[in-house]
Amino acid sequence: MQVEFRLPSLGADMESATLAQWLKQPGETVRRGEPIAVVETDKGLIDIECFDDGTVTALDVAPGTKVVVGAVLAHLSAAGAATASAPAAAPPAPEPRATAPAAAAPAAAAVPATPAGAPRDSARPGGHTRISPAARRRAQELGVAVEVLEQQAAGGIVHIEDVERLAAKAKPPAADARSGMRAVIGNAMARAKREIPHYYLEHTLDFGAARAWLAQHNAALAIQERLLEGVLLTKAVALAAARLEGFNGYFRDGRYERAAQVHVGTAIALRGGGLVAPALLDADRKDLGTLMREFSDLVARVRAGHMRSNEFTAATITVTSLGEEGVETLYPIIHAPQVAIVGAGRIAERPWVCAGAVAVRPLLHLTLAADHRVTDGRTGSRFLQAIAALLADPQRL
Amino acid sequence: MATTMQEKDVRSRVLALLTEIAPDIDPATIDPKRELRDQVDFDSMDRLHFAVAISEAFHLDIPEQDYAQLGALQTACEYVQRRSGGS
Numbered sequence: 001m002q003v004e005f006r007l008p009s010l011g012a013d014m015e016s017a018t019l020a021q022w023l024k025q026p027g028e029t030v031r032r033g034e035p036i037a038v039v040e041t042d043k044g045l046i047d048i049e050c051f052d053d054g055t056v057t058a059l060d061v062a063p064g065t066k067v068v069v070g071a072v073l074a075h076l077s078a079a080g081a082a083t084a085s086a087p088a089a090a091p092p093a094p095e096p097r098a099t100a101p102a103a104a105a106p107a108a109a110a111v112p113a114t115p116a117g118a119p120r121d122s123a124r125p126g127g128h129t130r131i132s133p134a135a136r137r138r139a140q141e142l143g144v145a146v147e148v149l150e151q152q153a154a155g156g157i158v159h160i161e162d163v164e165r166l167a168a169k170a171k172p173p174a175a176d177a178r179s180g181m182r183a184v185i186g187n188a189m190a191r192a193k194r195e196i197p198h199y200y201l202e203h204t205l206d207f208g209a210a211r212a213w214l215a216q217h218n219a220a221l222a223i224q225e226r227l228l229e230g231v232l233l234t235k236a237v238a239l240a241a242a243r244l245e246g247f248n249g250y251f252r253d254g255r256y257e258r259a260a261q262v263h264v265g266t267a268i269a270l271r272g273g274g275l276v277a278p279a280l281l282d283a284d285r286k287d288l289g290t291l292m293r294e295f296s297d298l299v300a301r302v303r304a305g306h307m308r309s310n311e312f313t314a315a316t317i318t319v320t321s322l323g324e325e326g327v328e329t330l331y332p333i334i335h336a337p338q339v340a341i342v343g344a345g346r347i348a349e350r351p352w353v354c355a356g357a358v359a360v361r362p363l364l365h366l367t368l369a370a371d372h373r374v375t376d377g378r379t380g381s382r383f384l385q386a387i388a389a390l391l392a393d394p395q396r397l
Numbered sequence: 398m399a400t401t402m403q404e405k406d407v408r409s410r411v412l413a414l415l416t417e418i419a420p421d422i423d424p425a426t427i428d429p430k431r432e433l434r435d436q437v438d439f440d441s442m443d444r445l446h447f448a449v450a451i452s453e454a455f456h457l458d459i460p461e462q463d464y465a466q467l468g469a470l471q472t473a474c475e476y477v478q479r480r481s482g483g484s
Contacts, residue, residue: 132420159416218461223452226461228441271421271438299442304420323440 003052005036005074007067010046010312011188016068017041021131024056030076035308037073042180043276045133045305046312054078131158133305181274192336196251197372200331201380205388206354207347207364213394229347230266230321231292235397236390237342238262238283241317244383246375248316250337256374265315265335266295268302276302277318277335278311288397322346329365339371342387364391407474414454415470418446429470444468455481 007017017039024036035047036056054076061073135158210232218226241248242262249259263279270276280286280294301307320332321344328345335341345365352361366387370380390396408429415433416424422437433439439447448467452459457480459467467473 132416134421134423159420215461223445223449223459226445228445230441269438269440271419296442296446300418300446303418303443325434325440 001078002057003054003076003078004072005050005076007039007069007071007073008048008309008313009069010041010043010309011184014041014043014069014184016066017046018066019061019063019073020045020136021063022059022074023047024074026056026058029053029055033310035306038306039067042184043312044181044270044274044302044307045136046307046309048073048309050076052076052078133303135159135163136305181270185274188336189333192333196334196336196339198334198369199372199377199380201368201370201377201384202329203366203368203381203384203388205364205366205391206352207362207391210391210394211347211362225289225292227288227292228295230323230344231288231295232391232394232397233321233342233344233387234264234266234280234283234295234319235286235288235291236387237317237319238264238280239390239397240383240386241340242284244379244386246379247340247370247383249339250316251339251371251373252337256339256371259316261316263314263316265318265338266298267318267320268299270302276307276312277315277320278302278307279315281311281314317341319344328363329367331367332369334369334371339374340383341369342384343367343369404474404478407477408470410454411451411470411474411477414450415447418450419443427470429474432468433470434468439468447473451477457481 010017018041019037020040021038022036023038024030030036030050030053032051032053033049036050037048038045039048040046056074057077058075059073060075061067061071067073207229210229214227214229214232241264245258246256248262250257261282262284263281264283265277265279267275267277278298280291280298283291286294298307298311315335315338317338318332318335318341320330320341322330324346326346328348330343330345332341332343343366345367347362347364349360350363351358352363353359354361366384368380368384370383375383412424412427415427416422419437419439426436427433428436433443433447444464444467448459448464451457451467451473455477457477463476466476
């Protein structure tokens with residue numbers, strides 16, 4: 001059966017994208033959830049995944065072409081239900097999928113499964129040429145065609161030095177990628193502020209127990225297995241979102257739709273400005289070690305410019321954290337159509353009354369911005385307190 | 398591994414690790430003496446990735462409290478030399 005592979009929408013504000021690179025060639029097999037192409041959007045480079053198992057029969061669009069959402073990019077011959085045993089070159093997907101069209105799992109229907117066996121460092125999988133974002137940017141500045149770079153290092157990684165070596169030519173200076181992203185963020189946030197009646201709550205908590213637990217936990221582990229504080233927060237938010245009604249889902253067509261799964265959007269700042277918030281899928285059901293590996297992989301891919309399309313559209317709630325360098329409190333804006341966002345400032349040592357005495361403790365200012373069409377301050381308050389309670393007792397995470 | 402590594406060799410290997418974990422950094426712009434978080438927005442995840450890469454490349458066990466010493470290119474190189482150049 002012939003299937004058309006179309007450019008998916010990666011957000012309500014996306015109208016078009018430029019095809020940057022094909023990751024599959026005609027004749028190659030693809031599996032559902034596997035990246036097939038890289039497109040350049042205002043949010044950066046994104047891997048677009050295939051929604052079907054099959055074989056690529058034709059690539060309809062050449063790299064460098066700007067295409068609108070919904071345009072046909074390629075044709076596949078889909079592996080039908082009868083011949084569903086796809087060649088298992090890669091490790092199988094996490095949940096075995098039914099060979100017949102499954103009636104179950106309605107919520108997951110729109111989201112292709114992420115291949116479980118994806119290499120930890122997906123920034124450099126073998127076989128395909130990868131062009132680092134810095135190199136791509138420089139190539140654009142120097143007027144070096146992407147195709148030339150691909151030929152230069154077939155199957156390898158193109159770094160910025162390779163570009164400069166190739167560019168004995170002149171440069172039309174262009175710095176529109178960042179301003180494009182700024183415009184997208186501006187439009188999305190303006191719309192969210194205009195349409196969503198935000199309410200804000202703030203809660204200060206003693207992060208000492210979490211920090212002590214983490215230090216002890218990490219001391220026993222190899223460096224590759226150690227956790228970051230941010231993972232504890234992500235898990236705590238995910239558990240609270242799964243338990244309390246009204247924070248995990250979407251507000252669409254005038255009503256709240258609760259999401260069955262908890263996919264935590266994680267704001268990641270890009271060097272040089274801008275940010276993206278791809279999702280950690282099923283964060284409430286994964287142990288901390290698994291979440292840490294996925295978070296680590298996500299950041300590596302964001303840095304290398306290889307996010308996956310489903311990670312962009314899947315988030316049901318978002319966490320944004322300023323990290324160690326920021327101020328202590330932030331008031332985030334909800335990422336529509338989601339209904340809540342949790343903000344974490346820098347954890348700072350401050351005086352704190354504990355057991356009747358003033359002590360120096362690491363304090364975390366946790367904020368919640370939530371949609372008043374769905375919840376009110378009282379429920380929001382319980383939500384923040386549930387997160388705080390989990391962080392006070394990290395063994396429960 | 399008692400052989401003392403050449404300073405330049407360590408420098409180029411550490412720089413290569415840095416561009417590998419952060420391909421969005423232009424290595425030519427790095428000031429080796431400045432903290433990476435101040436000049437290229439290194440966050441806690443970048444720092445961890447950098448520590449893991451150094452740990453694997455130079456076969457060092459790096460405890461969490463040593464991460465701060467990997468904050469700048471220069472201090473990272475000094476740390477590697479100190480740790481792998483014999484006691």
